[in-house]
Amino acid sequence: MTLVAAQQWMAEQRHLGCSVCLILDSLDELTARNGLLNNRAPELYCSIYRETPAADMADKGPFLFLIDNPEDEHLSELLKAPERNWGWLASVAPEAGLQALVKHWRDRMIFGVRPHRGIYRFHDNRVLARALQHLTTVTVAGYLGPAISVCYWQGEHWETLGNPAPGNHPVPESPIWNDFPMEADQRASTREANAHRYLLARHLEAYARMAEQQDPELWLSTLLAQANTWGWQAAEQLEFLLVQRLKATTDPLAQRWQARPGESPDAHFQRVFQEMQFWQGDGLL
Incomplete structure (x- = not known):
């Protein structure tokens, strides 16, 4: 990897004849996103989550x-503040265009199996x-994939990396990048x-x-x-906790929500889930 300013x-x-793409996490950068969208032709941008x-x-992804x-002034403002972790830059061949990069990441954005x-x-x-580390x-x-080179902020400075074989590549059956360890923070x-993002997309008014x-x-x-203390890590467990607490934001957790001695996280969740269904008239104890 080499260290180089993003503008350079x-x-x-x-100069090499490549097109430059901005990958933007728009949720916290709505001003930049809306500015970049202003008077921009539809073929020059795409929401990744749309049609997935x-x-x-899609609007917040x-x-x-x-x-x-x-x-562009909006791009310049982003480059001046890389510590906001707004995304990164990639170059592609003009003939590949934006859509090749869109398809590549749409094919890789969902991982795991239901639920x-x-x-x-x-x-x-x-x-x-x-991942690149x-x-x-x-x-x-x-x-x-089709990215020829990428430029990104790694926490202290800009880094770039060239792709040894840019192009269309099949999605591995078990992508190794889904299993890379993360620090606790x-x-x-x-x-x-x-x-x-889930609450904004699914429960905006209550949120x-x-x-x-x-x-x-x-x-x-x-x-x-609290979910971490209970060992509730699955998506449906977190969704259940968040949605139920939105329904009673000012009430303390009832005693029945607490784990019982020797109760496993899954057994604890199933018990509370069934009890809440009963009290809300959606199930039997």
Whole structure:
């Protein structure tokens, strides 16, 4: 890897005849996203989640932009603040265009099987950096796909990496990048970000009402800490806890929610789930 300023990398890629793409995590960068969308032709951008199983989060998920103006003020503002972890940059062959990169990541964004499916946060520069740190020269091509080169902030400085074999690659049956270890703080940050996106996409009104009564970040981190204490890590367990607490944001957890001595996390969850169904008139004890 080489260390180079993002602006210099873009200039080098354009000099080589490559097109430059911005992979943007738009949820926390709505101003930049909307600015980049303004008067931009439809073929120059795409919402990754649209036309996928995560389509209900399309407006708040990652966007890919083909950068036709490297001096764009909104892009410049992003490059001045890489510590916001807004995403990363990639270059592609002009004939491949934006859609080749879109298809590549759509094919790789969903991992796991029901009911434990998840979304791979490829658009997070920290996720990209961690993957590139662990991948070998042989496997990096299948990860980057049509990207000829990538430029990303790795926490302290910009880094770039060239793809040894850019092009279309089949998705491995068990992609190794889904299993790379994360530091505890990275796992917590990723889980909180995913929970935040889920609530915005599926329970926006209730989430907004809760935010009027208390600090949403504290509320969310407290619940996720509770889930961690109970060993509730599966997606349906977290969703159940979050949705139920949205229904009673000001009430303390009832005693029946607490784990019993010797009760496994799965048994604990099933008991509370069935009890809540009963009390809400949706099931039998």
